[in-house]
Every structure is written in C-alpha cells, then in structure tokens.
Amino acid sequence: xxxxxxxxxxxxxxxxxxxxxxxxxxxxxxxxxxxxxxxxxxxxxxxxxxxxxxxxxxxxxxxxxxxxxxxxxxxxxxxxxxxxxxxxxxxxxxxxxxxxxxxxxxxxxxxxxxxxxxxxxxxxxxxxxxxxxxxxxxxxxxxxxxxxxxxxxxxxxxxxxxxxxxxxxxxxxxxxxxxxxxxxxxxxxxxxxx
Amino acid sequence: xxxxxxxxxxxxxxxxxxxxxxxxxxxxxxxxxxxxxxxxxxxxxxxxxxxxxxxxxxxxxxxxxxxxxxxxxxxxxxxxxxxxxxxxxxxxxxxxxxxxxxxxxxxxxxxxxxxxxxxxxxxxxxxxxxxxxxxxxxxxxxxxxxxxxxxxxxxxxxxxxxxxxxxxxxxxxxxxxxxxxxxxxxxxxxxxxx
Amino acid sequence: xxxxxxxxxxxxxxxxxxxxxxxxxxxxxxxxxxxxxxxxxxxxxxxxxxxxxxxxxxxxxxxxxxxxxxxxxxxxxxxxxxxxxxxxxxxxxxxxxxxxxxxxxxxxxxxxxxxxxxxxxxxxxxxxxxxxxxxxxxxxxxxxxxxxxxxxxxxxxxxxxxxxxxxxxxxxxxxxxxxxxxxxxxxxxxxxxx
Amino acid sequence: xxxxxxxxxxxxxxxxxxxxxxxxxxxxxxxxxxxxxxxxxxxxxxxxxxxxxxxxxxxxxxxxxxxxxxxxxxxxxxxxxxxxxxxxxxxxxxxxxxxxxxxxxxxxxxxxxxxxxxxxxxxxxxxxxxxxxxxxxxxxxxxxxxxxxxxxxxxxxxxxxxxxxxxxxxxxxxxxxxxxxxxxxxxxxxxxxx
Numbered sequence: 001x002x003x004x005x006x007x008x009x010x011x012x013x014x015x016x017x018x019x020x021x022x023x024x025x026x027x028x029x030x031x032x033x034x035x036x037x038x039x040x041x042x043x044x045x046x047x048x049x050x051x052x053x054x055x056x057x058x059x060x061x062x063x064x065x066x067x068x069x070x071x072x073x074x075x076x077x078x079x080x081x082x083x084x085x086x087x088x089x090x091x092x093x094x095x096x097x098x099x100x101x102x103x104x105x106x107x108x109x110x111x112x113x114x115x116x117x118x119x120x121x122x123x124x125x126x127x128x129x130x131x132x133x134x135x136x137x138x139x140x141x142x143x144x145x146x147x148x149x150x151x152x153x154x155x156x157x158x159x160x161x162x163x164x165x166x167x168x169x170x171x172x173x174x175x176x177x178x179x180x181x182x183x184x185x186x187x188x189x190x191x192x193x194x
Numbered sequence: 195x196x197x198x199x200x201x202x203x204x205x206x207x208x209x210x211x212x213x214x215x216x217x218x219x220x221x222x223x224x225x226x227x228x229x230x231x232x233x234x235x236x237x238x239x240x241x242x243x244x245x246x247x248x249x250x251x252x253x254x255x256x257x258x259x260x261x262x263x264x265x266x267x268x269x270x271x272x273x274x275x276x277x278x279x280x281x282x283x284x285x286x287x288x289x290x291x292x293x294x295x296x297x298x299x300x301x302x303x304x305x306x307x308x309x310x311x312x313x314x315x316x317x318x319x320x321x322x323x324x325x326x327x328x329x330x331x332x333x334x335x336x337x338x339x340x341x342x343x344x345x346x347x348x349x350x351x352x353x354x355x356x357x358x359x360x361x362x363x364x365x366x367x368x369x370x371x372x373x374x375x376x377x378x379x380x381x382x383x384x385x386x387x388x
Numbered sequence: 389x390x391x392x393x394x395x396x397x398x399x400x401x402x403x404x405x406x407x408x409x410x411x412x413x414x415x416x417x418x419x420x421x422x423x424x425x426x427x428x429x430x431x432x433x434x435x436x437x438x439x440x441x442x443x444x445x446x447x448x449x450x451x452x453x454x455x456x457x458x459x460x461x462x463x464x465x466x467x468x469x470x471x472x473x474x475x476x477x478x479x480x481x482x483x484x485x486x487x488x489x490x491x492x493x494x495x496x497x498x499x500x501x502x503x504x505x506x507x508x509x510x511x512x513x514x515x516x517x518x519x520x521x522x523x524x525x526x527x528x529x530x531x532x533x534x535x536x537x538x539x540x541x542x543x544x545x546x547x548x549x550x551x552x553x554x555x556x557x558x559x560x561x562x563x564x565x566x567x568x569x570x571x572x573x574x575x576x577x578x579x580x581x582x
Numbered sequence: 583x584x585x586x587x588x589x590x591x592x593x594x595x596x597x598x599x600x601x602x603x604x605x606x607x608x609x610x611x612x613x614x615x616x617x618x619x620x621x622x623x624x625x626x627x628x629x630x631x632x633x634x635x636x637x638x639x640x641x642x643x644x645x646x647x648x649x650x651x652x653x654x655x656x657x658x659x660x661x662x663x664x665x666x667x668x669x670x671x672x673x674x675x676x677x678x679x680x681x682x683x684x685x686x687x688x689x690x691x692x693x694x695x696x697x698x699x700x701x702x703x704x705x706x707x708x709x710x711x712x713x714x715x716x717x718x719x720x721x722x723x724x725x726x727x728x729x730x731x732x733x734x735x736x737x738x739x740x741x742x743x744x745x746x747x748x749x750x751x752x753x754x755x756x757x758x759x760x761x762x763x764x765x766x767x768x769x770x771x772x773x774x775x776x
Contacts, residue, residue: 005201005255007587012209012400015594019602020213022668024221027606027675031683050668054661061587076373079248086216086244093221101225179658199395199449206403206594214407218415270567273442280410280438287415295419393589393643400597408601412609464761467636474604474632481609489613 003070006078010060013082017089018053021046024093042096045108048171049092055178056085056115066136067126077125081118087111105164109157112171116150149174197264200272204254207276211283212247215240218287236290239302242365243286249372250279250309260330261320271319275312281305299358303351306365310344343368391458394466398448401470405477406441409434412481430484433496436559437480443566444473444503454524455514465513469506475499493552497545500559504538537562585652588660592642595664599671600635603628606675624678627690630753631674637760638667638697648718649708659707663700669693687746691739694753698732731756 025042028035060081067074091111095104123146127134140146156170219236222229254275261268285305289298317340321328334340350364413430416423448469455462479499483492511534515522528534544558607624610617642663649656673693677686705728709716722728738752 005205008202008590009205009209009251011587011591012206012594013213015591016210016213016598018664019595019598019668020217022672023217023602023605025672027672027679029679031676031680031686033685036689047665050661050665054658057591058657075252076248079244082212083241083244086213090216090219090221094225097221097223098225103227104225107230199399202396203399203403203445206400207407210404210407214411217411269446270442273438276406277435277438280407284410284413284415288419291415291417292419297421298419301424393593396590397593397597397639400594401601404598404601408605411605463640464636467632470600471629471632474601478604478607478609482613485609485611486613491615492613495618 003064003067006070006075007061007064010064010078010082011057014053014057014060014085017085018050018057021049021053021089021092024089024096041099042093045092045096045100048168048175049088051175051179052112053085053088055175056081056119059119059178062139063123063126063136066139067130069129071125071129073125074122074129077118077122081115081122084111084115084118088115100164100168102160102164105167106157106160109153109160109167109171112174113150113153113157116146116153120146120150145177148177152177197258197261200264200269201255201258204258204272204276205251208247208251208254208279211279212244212251215243215247215283215286218283218290235293236287239286239290239294242362242369243282245369245373246306247279247282249369250275250313253313253372257317257320257330260333261324263323265319265323267319268316268323271312271316275309275316278305278309278312282309294358294362296354296358299361300351300354303347303354303361303365306368307344307347307351310340310347314340314344339371342371346371391452391455394458394463395449395452398452398466398470399445402441402445402448402473405473406438406445409437409441409477409480412477412484429487430481433480433484433488436556436563437476439563439567440500441473441476443563444469444507447507447566450527451511451514451524454527455518457517459513459517461513462510462517465506465510469503469510472499472503472506476503488552488556490548490552493555494545494548497541497548497555497559500562501538501541501545504534504541508534508538533565536565540565585646585649588652588657589643589646592646592660592664593639596635596639596642596667599667600632600639603631603635603671603674606671606678623681624675627674627678627682630750630757631670633757633761634694635667635670637757638663638701641701641760644721645705645708645718648721649712651711653707653711655707656704656711659700659704663697663704666693666697666700670697682746682750684742684746687749688739688742691735691742691749691753694756695732695735695739698728698735702728702732727759730759734759 025039025046028039088111091104091108095101095108098104123136123140127137130136152170152174156167156174159166159170219233219240222233282305285298285302289295289302292298317330317334321331324330346364346368350361350368353360353364413427413434416427476499479492479496483489483496486492511524511528515525518524540558540562544555544562547554547558607621607628610621670693673686673690677683677690680686705718705722709719712718734752734756738749738756741748741752
C-alpha cells in the first residue's frame with residue numbers, strides 16, 4: 001500500500017474532526033451579546049482543541065513524510081490515533097458546556113493522553129518499518145516534547161482534584177510547547193535538564 | 195475513468211462516516227462520572243463500528259490496488275457498498291442508545307450483512323473487469339473470511355431472539371477475524387476444515 | 389488553475405452531502421421494529437437522494453474528464469451546481485419526515501430542477517472553454533437525457549397538485565433513466581421520437 | 583513539507599464548512615409553504631456564506647498556486663484562516679435564525695473581518711517565503727480589493743447600530759466585489775481613486 005491514500009484518509013478524518021467540533025457550539029436562541037456569554041467556555045474549549053488537532057495534523061504530516069512504505073502495523077496504529085482524535089469533539093463539548101468542571105476537564109486530559117500514546121505507538125511502528133536505518137528515529141532524537149507531554153497530561157488529570165483551572169493552564173502550556181518552533185524550545189528544555 | 199477519483203471519493207465518504215458516528219454520542223448535561231454511564235453502550239458500539247469501517251477502508255484499499263481501469267459496474271457496486279456503510283452511524287446509534295436491545299442489535303447485523311454482500315459484489319465486478327487473468331481472483335484465493343463473515347452475521351441476527359449478547363460476541367469475533375493478520379488465520383481455518 | 393483541485397473540492401462536497409443526508413434519519417427512541425416504521429419514508433427519500441448524488445458524481449466526473457483547463461466561469465458554474473446539491477439533505481429530510489406530502493415533494497422537485505439547470509450551465513461553460521473543437525460537445529451529442537430530465541421534474545412538480553405519488557414515481561423514473569447504461573436508453577429514446 | 587497536503591487539508595476543511603452550514607437550516611415540522619417562511623432568512627444567510635466560502639476557496643487556490651514550498655509560518659497562518667472560516671456556520675446560523683438582528687449581524691461582520699485579516703497574514707507569510715522575488719507580491723499588486731474589504735466590514739459592523747440591513751447590503755456588496763472578474767473592477771476602483 002502506498003502512503004498517499006493513508007495520508008488522504010487521515011487528512012479527511014482530521015479535517016472533519018476539526019470542523020464538526022464547531023457544531024458543539026450550539027447557536028443560542030436569543031440575539032443579544034449576553035446570549036453569547038454561556039457559549040464562551042465552549043468557544044475557548046474549541047480554540048484549544050482546534051490548536052491541538054492542528055498540531056497533530058502538522059506532526060502527522062512530518063512523521064509520514066519520512067516514510068515510504070506502509071505496513072499493516074502502521075495502518076492500524078494510524079487508525080488507533082484517529083480513533084482517539086475522533087473523541088475530541090465529544091470531550092471538548094462536554095468540558096465547554098460544563099464550564100470547565102472537574103470531571104469533564106479530567107476526561108479531556110484522558111483523551112489528550114490516549115492520543116499522545118497512540119501517536120507514540122504510530123511513531124514506533126514507522127521506526128520499526130524503517131529499521132535498522134530509520135530517518136524518523138534520527139529526526140525525533142531524544143524526543144523531549146513527546147516524552148514531556150504525556151507527563152503534563154497526567155499531572156493535569158490529577159490536578160482536576162485540586163482545581164480544573166490548573167489543568168486548563170497545563171493543557172494550554174503543553175499546546176504552546178508544540179507551537180513554538182522546535183529547536184529553540186528543545187535547547188531550552190535541554191538547558192533546564194542540566 | 196481513472197481509479198484515483200473513485201478512491202478519493204470513497205476515502206472521503208468513509209472518513210465522514212467514521213467521524214460522524216461519534217456525533218451519535220450526545221454530550222450529557224451533567225458533569226459527573228455517573229452522567230457518562232448511560233453513554234457507555236453508545237461508546238462501545240462506536241468502538242465496534244470504528245473498527246469495522248477501518249477494516250472496510252483497509253480491504254477496499256487493497257482490493258482497488260489490484261485494479262487499473264474502472265468500469266460502470268464497478269462504480270455502481272462501489273456506491274452500493276458506500277450506501278450500506280453510510281447506514282453504520284444510524285444502526286450504531288440505535289443499538290447503543292437502546293443498550294444492545296434485541297431488534298436494534300439485529301438491525302446492526304443486517305447492515306453488516308448487506309455491507310458484506312455489497313463488498314462481495316464489488317469484488318466480483320472488479321474480477322470481471324480483469325478477466326481472464328484476474329490478479330484479485332488469485333489474491334483472494336478461496337476467500338474463507340469473505341465467505342465466513344456473512345454466515346456469522348446471519349447467525350448473529352437469529353441469535354438476537356435468544357440473547358443479543360451472543361450476537362454482540364459474534365460481531366466482535368467477526369471483526370477480530372479480519373484484524374488478525376491474514377495468513378495465520380487462514381491456515382487456522384484451513385486446518386479446522388480438515 | 390488545474391482541474392485537480394476543482395475535482396478534489398467537488399468530491400469532498402459531494403462525499404459530505406451524500407453522508408450527512410443520513411443524519412436526517414434520526415435515531416428513534418424506542419427499540420422495537422414498529423419504532424422504525426415512521427422512519428421508512430425518510431429512508432426511502434434517502435435512497436432516492438443517494439442515487440441522485442451518485443449519478444451527479446458519476447456524470448460530473450466524466451464531464452470534467454474531457455476538460456484540461458479551468459476557467460473562472462467553470463469554477464463558479466461548478467460552485468453553483470454544488471450549492472443546489474447541498475440543498476439535497478434539507479429537501480430530502482423535509483419530504484421524508486412529512487411522508488411525501490405535496491409541498492415538500494414539490495420542493496424536492498425544484499431542487500432537482502435547479503441542480504439539472506446548474507449542471508447544464510456547467511456543461512455550457514466547459515464547452516465554451518473548449519471551442520471550437522469541443523470534445524464534450526461531441527460526447528454529449530443531442531443530450532436527450534439532459535433535455536428530458538428537467539421536463540420530467542417540471543411535470544412532477546405540477547403533479548404534486550394531483551398526487552405526490554405520481555411525482556415520486558417520476559423522480560424514480562428520471563433516476564433510472566440515468567442509471568441504465570447510455571447507448572441502449574438513447575437508442576430507445578431515438579426510436580420513440582421517430 | 584509539500585504544498586499538496588496543505589491544499590488537500592484546506593480543501594477538506596472548506597468543503598466541510600460549506601456543507602455543514604446547511605445543517606443550520608433545520609427541517610421544519612409542518613409541510614406547508616408557510617412553514618418554510620421562517621427559514622427564509624437562514625436560507626439567505628446560507629447563500630451569502632456559501633458565496634463567501636466559495637470566494638475564499640477560489641482565492642486560496644490561486645494564492646497557493648504561486649507557491650512552491652511550505653514554511654511553518656505558512657502552515658499556521660493557513661490554520662488560523664481555517665479557524666475563522668470554521669466559525670461561518672455558527673455566525674450564519676445565529677444571524678439567520680434571528681432574522682438579521684443587530685448583534686448577530688455584527689458578529690457575522692467580525693468573523694468576516696477576522697477571516698480577511700487571517701487571509702492577509704497568510705498572504706504575507708507566502709510572500710516572505712518567496713522573497714526577494716515574490717510572484718505573489720507582483721500578482722496581487724496594490725491589492726485594492728484586499729485593502730477595501732476589511733474597511734467595508736468595519737463600516738458594516740458599526741452600521742448595525744443604525745440598521746442591520748445596511749450591514750447586510752455591505753456584506754453583499756463586498757462579496758460582489760470579489761465575484762466580478764478582477765481587472766474590470768480594479769480599473770474601476772483605480773478611476774474612482776483618482
């Protein structure tokens with residue numbers, strides 16, 4: 001199987017996920033500014049999830065760029081990733097409509113965590129298909145961001161017991177980690193480690 | 195007609211089917227873990243259908259890979275397959291929201307059965323277009339899985355009269371049949387036949 | 389502009405239209421066979437519209453196949469066609485949920501008629517871009533089906549005043565006209581004209 | 583990263599946006615013509631937004647056509663544009679369902695304005711990637727339409743304080759500005775400036 005159709009299918013699913021999330025933002029009945037107010041948390045959740053799906057689409061693209069052949073393991077690892085990403089609209093809607101309550105915020109973190117694990121498994125499947133001379137393995141290096149993100153999500157899930165706002169801050173922070181161009185943040189992280 | 199646009203259209207439809215199914219999982223009003231409980235059967239149905247659409251996408255891809263030209267019969271056989279697959283969100287939602295009640299579980303089996311028949315008809319249409327030296331015909335061989343699946347679905351539909359949980363187990367079993375890599379399961383099946 | 393992206397965008401829109409139509413078939417609350425009964429007209433409307441979108445996708449593909457360059461007029465004629473096709477889910481849902489009542493059945497015919505006119509305008513735009521030696525012009529010939537369909541739709545719209553079932557029969561008939569392979573039906577039509 | 587997948591992803595998102603907007607036009611319960619009447623403003627809003635998304639798709643295509651490589655800045659500028667366009671269904675539905683009330687009409691203008699700004703930022707990102715010899719920079723020239731549109735949107739947003747119908751007229755006018763073929767309107771604008 002060529003990777004063209006794998007990319008096309010993934011693009012299709014990601015494009016639909018990113019777009020149907022907005023359907024959770026129900027059109028309010030009233031026509032005044034105050035009618036928009038209860039939607040604000042849903043909107044903010046939507047922005048956060050939009051950025052996350054954007055990051056996944058971007059990284060997914062770069063990762064597959066290094067690959068030439070598609071194995072069965074890659075195919076199912078990819079579907080597994082798409083499965084967890086497909087739960088974004090549900091988790092986003094539940095968190096937003098309940099104004100960042102503790103349990104929905106924790107569930108959002110669980111979906112983020114599972115997606116991060118699924119992404120890691122896809123990475124492994126691609127590297128295994130490229131061994132012994134994997135370009136992807138060299139490209140990701142020590143993969144500090146990839147290892148840090150799941151830890152942040154776990155901390156955020158636990159933090160919902162204290163205050164879900166700490167968790168939200170952690171979700172935003174982990175997203176920024178990926179948004180800021182790679183090399184700079186990595187060198188920062190390396191220095192922090194020392 | 196080239197097969198590129200047939201693949202692209204099928205990918206688009208499959209990507210949308212797999213993603214809008216999640217919309218049947220309505221965001222609950224409460225914000226506690228117990229509010230998620232009634233959604234659990236919908237979630238489990240979603241997982242099952244996600245795997246089935248994934249299997250169809252995978253097999254569809256391999257099947258079209260063997261083909262070079264697209265006939266009118268192939269085109270309509272493909273649309274016929276997409277039609278039955280497009281009923282997955284409805285059948286999944288009905289089965290999940292009724293917590294695996296007998297009739298919805300039977301309808302789910304009917305949709306699986308019709309999709310399997312539609313897939314078989316598409317296979318035939320491609321083989322006819324490739325005759326007398328069909329690569330696909332050689333590739334599918336005796337096609338034990340393709341012949342076993344519809345039988346499993348029929349048994350599962352009848353089994354809803356006894357207990358829908360037997361039917362669910364059969365649907366899961368038939369999905370696993372396709373998930374486990376080909377050669378191993380086929381050799382097992384061949385041995386069982388002896 | 390190359391025609392690749394025009395085809396890809398049209399495929400995307402058509403794939404979404406054909407799939408979201410199924411969302412008008414709302415999952416019923418009860419779990420018995422009798423709960424499916426009120427959905428039957430929605431299901432039948434869905435089947436009809438699925439076939440129509442399938443025909444449009446098929447013909448659209450063949451039509452663009454003859455074309456190499458994309459003019460501004462073609463681009464907007466194409467968007468105009470997609471606009472009327474995008475009203476299929478609404479018209480299908482209204483007709484089905486009202487069990488083929490007169491006015492919704494007439495509106496369905498109006499949408500079919502406008503889509504047929506939009507298709508004709510796109511055909512003209514492509515032919516103008518290919519003049520004086522248009523392949524498409526030769527390919528469609530006298531275009532009996534293209535000229536007959538709008539007449540059938542107009543008759544069907546008027547017939548809703550008598551009985552919407554006559555109109556439904558005409559919609560089904562016009563769809564069959566396009567489904568049956570070209571040459572045979574055309575030769576039949578030619579003979580009828582004599 | 584090649585631009586192929588950027589185009590494909592954008593096409594997917596735009597195709598979904600343009601199609602799910604129609605879902606805001608809820609199927610009415612009654613079956614008479616008078617039941618369609620309250621939907622008329624939603625329909626008109628839908629037509630306007632359909633034309634706008636069509637214009638964006640068209641311009642987006644031409645703009646990327648001049649580009650060969652994709653930078654990180656372009657990628658995120660593109661996602662930023664898609665984000666604002668993804669709010670079209672919400673803004674369209676709110677404006678239509680409230681029959682062009684002042685606040686929803688203003689919000690619609692805000693979304694148009696933000697999309698125009700996002701489009702401009704994407705244009706800049708592409709030009710920066712092409713410097714010093716940017717084809718896009720030459721192609722857009724003084725970009726009168728690009729500079730005029732945001733001004734029109736701001737005026738329209740303020741005009742909702744007087745009458746939202748003035749705003750609607752301005753939104754329609756700005757759309758027509760883009761629909762009418764380029765050279766003619768630009769020469770008109772140039773003459774008006776003198």
